[in-house]
Amino acid sequence: MEAKDNLRQLIQMFSTFEENELDRIENCFKTRIFKKNTVLLASDEVCKTFYFINRGCLRTYFITKEGHEKTRYIMMEPSIGTALTSFISQRPSFEFIDALEESEVLAISRTDFYRLADEIPAWKNFYLKIMEMAYSFQNRKIESLVTLSAKERYEQLIRENPKVVQRVSNKILASYLDIKQETLSRLKSR
Amino acid sequence: MEAKDNLRQLIQMFSTFEENELDRIENCFKTRIFKKNTVLLASDEVCKTFYFINRGCLRTYFITKEGHEKTRYIMMEPSIGTALTSFISQRPSFEFIDALEESEVLAISRTDFYRLADEIPAWKNFYLKIMEMAYSFQNRKIESLVTLSAKERYEQLIRENPKVVQRVSNKILASYLDIKQETLSRLKSR
DNA sequence: AAAAAACATTGACCTGGATCAAAAAATCAC
DNA sequence: GTGATTTTTTGATCCAGGTCAATGTTTTTT
Numbered sequence: 001m002e003a004k005d006n007l008r009q010l011i012q013m014f015s016t017f018e019e020n021e022l023d024r025i026e027n028c029f030k031t032r033i034f035k036k037n038t039v040l041l042a043s044d045e046v047c048k049t050f051y052f053i054n055r056g057c058l059r060t061y062f063i064t065k066e067g068h069e070k071t072r073y074i075m076m077e078p079s080i081g082t083a084l085t086s087f088i089s090q091r092p093s094f095e096f097i098d099a100l101e102e103s104e105v106l107a108i109s110r111t112d113f114y115r116l117a118d119e120i121p122a123w124k125n126f127y128l129k130i131m132e133m134a135y136s137f138q139n140r141k142i143e144s145l146v147t148l149s150a151k152e153r154y155e156q157l158i159r160e161n162p163k164v165v166q167r168v169s170n171k172i173l174a175s176y177l178d179i180k181q182e183t184l185s186r187l188k189s190r
Numbered sequence: 191m192e193a194k195d196n197l198r199q200l201i202q203m204f205s206t207f208e209e210n211e212l213d214r215i216e217n218c219f220k221t222r223i224f225k226k227n228t229v230l231l232a233s234d235e236v237c238k239t240f241y242f243i244n245r246g247c248l249r250t251y252f253i254t255k256e257g258h259e260k261t262r263y264i265m266m267e268p269s270i271g272t273a274l275t276s277f278i279s280q281r282p283s284f285e286f287i288d289a290l291e292e293s294e295v296l297a298i299s300r301t302d303f304y305r306l307a308d309e310i311p312a313w314k315n316f317y318l319k320i321m322e323m324a325y326s327f328q329n330r331k332i333e334s335l336v337t338l339s340a341k342e343r344y345e346q347l348i349r350e351n352p353k354v355v356q357r358v359s360n361k362i363l364a365s366y367l368d369i370k371q372e373t374l375s376r377l378k379s380r
Numbered sequence: 381a382a383a384a385a386a387c388a389t390t391g392a393c394c395t396g397g398a399t400c401a402a403a404a405a406a407t408c409a410c
Numbered sequence: 411g412t413g414a415t416t417t418t419t420t421g422a423t424c425c426a427g428g429t430c431a432a433t434g435t436t437t438t439t440t
Contacts, residue, residue: 064337072332085329088322094333124314131321132278138328139275142262143284145335146368147254150397171417178336183397185419340427361387373427375389381440388435399424406417 003031003054006078007106010052015126025116025123029106034058034099041097047086048110053077056103057167060095061175071176073137074100074164084134100168150179151187193221193244196268197296200242205316215306215313219296224248224289231287237276238300243267246293247357250285251365261366263327264290264354274324290358340369341377 004026011017011025029052034040041047043062051058053075060083061071072095075081086093087110116123144153154177158165165173174184194216201207201215219242224230231237233252241248243265250273251261262285265271276283277300306313334343344367348355355363364374 062333070333070336072329085326088326124318128314128318128321131318131325135321135325135328136275136278138325138332139262142328142332142335143252143260145332146260169417180398181418182399182420186397189419359387370428371388372390372429376427379389384437384439386435386437388433390433391431392429394427394429395425396428397424398426399422401421401423402419403421404417404419406415408415409413410411 003052003104003106004029006054007052010078010080011126014129015122017120017122021120021122024120028108028112028116030108032105032107034103034105036099036102038099039096040099041083041086041093041095043094043096044092045086046090047083047093047095047097048090049107050080050082050087050110050113051075051097052080052106052108054104054106056105057100058097058103058105059100059172059176060097062095069175070178071172074168074172074176076163076167077103080130100172145178150177150183151190153177153179154184154187193242193294193296194219196244197242200268200270201316204319205312207310207312211310211312214310218298218302218306220298222295222297224293224295226289226292228289229286230289231273231276231283231285233284233286234282235276236280237273237283237287238280239297240270240272240277240300240303241265241287242270242296242298244294244296246295247290248287248293248295249290249362249366250287252285259365260368261362264358264362264366266353266357267293270320290362335368340367340373341380343367343369344374344377 007026007029008022011022017025034056040049040051040058055077057074057076058081059071059074060081061069063069073081083093083095083097085091086095090110113127117127118124144156148156154173157173157177168176170184170188171181174181177184179187197216197219198212201212207215224246230239230241230248245267247267248265248271249261250263250271251259253259263271273283273285273287275281276285280300303317307317308314334346338346344363347363347367358366360374360378361371364371367374369377
């Protein structure tokens, strides 16, 4: 099956698995399809699912007390992710997850995810790698926020993630870059 | 020995160890004392050490192309840390580590750190917990940067980490909060 | 304890990006 | 396909926090 093959391929980039471990892991994932704009996790809910995106695009974001959306992370196929803070702590999430396009994902429950971590050492390494990457990603984001202008952040995104710029609306891109939609529009015309 | 007892106490807050494991771990750490302003890691060096701060205060920071310091993290006793991105990847660090006060630390080499992770499951869990915490911390920092004003970030720091505000110079605090020293000075007088 | 260096404060001024408002263009729903 | 909703663009204005410069104050060095 197409989606599960893609999953196998991706997780093997992070850690080394036996065939039977891959079978075991694969069986924990269930296919789900979400229509555009579906909310997979609302704020105040506890995040109990980890996603592999096989087709489409999800994002995590939160809403400020002034009512503005701030996008933390955009997941475009093939990739993985979830509302990590809540997934880890099992406290209510301040983040939302929603689908920016119709998306086909493979989902694993937190219970299964952690069971795998206890029972398959390579899966614990996989988890560790994910955390390392997530950390580095956030670190990089802070670096961009504190050293680059709005325009430079936009140019960096075009350079490093042109697919996202092509497929995602300016409204969402702006919220990802932490600038206003109006500003982004002006940046592009300059 | 005082410092090593403090180390034992701290790591047991993250994971559960046997006595003999603790002995083993403890033996990997060497005591070092750094004078104020000592640079423990310069940018472009590869970070090969992880620190437990038993007394004093270290920080990680980087320098922008305009020559401004940006402080990422302040470690005040008792705590742990290092220039994580380089420590993980073993690529040259863009971050520096230096001592904000005369500090007594226990240091473990990356080689020993990873050997322990392979040989003591509880240490791998410890590492995972650290990564989870580091991730959450960075996430929180981004949230503060994108939702709070300079004044609100300063007030949050006073609220959540008053010790740091007392012991660290305004120059460093400002670079931690991503504001200018002059602005911080004005905030305080308002 | 004096000189030097680093740090903190205060003032005047400037600017990148936000805000508010309204029109134009694209997308969606039936 | 057409009306409704959402997104994008453009204009006018504002302001938090930066910059530059000068003066105090504290810390370090000798």
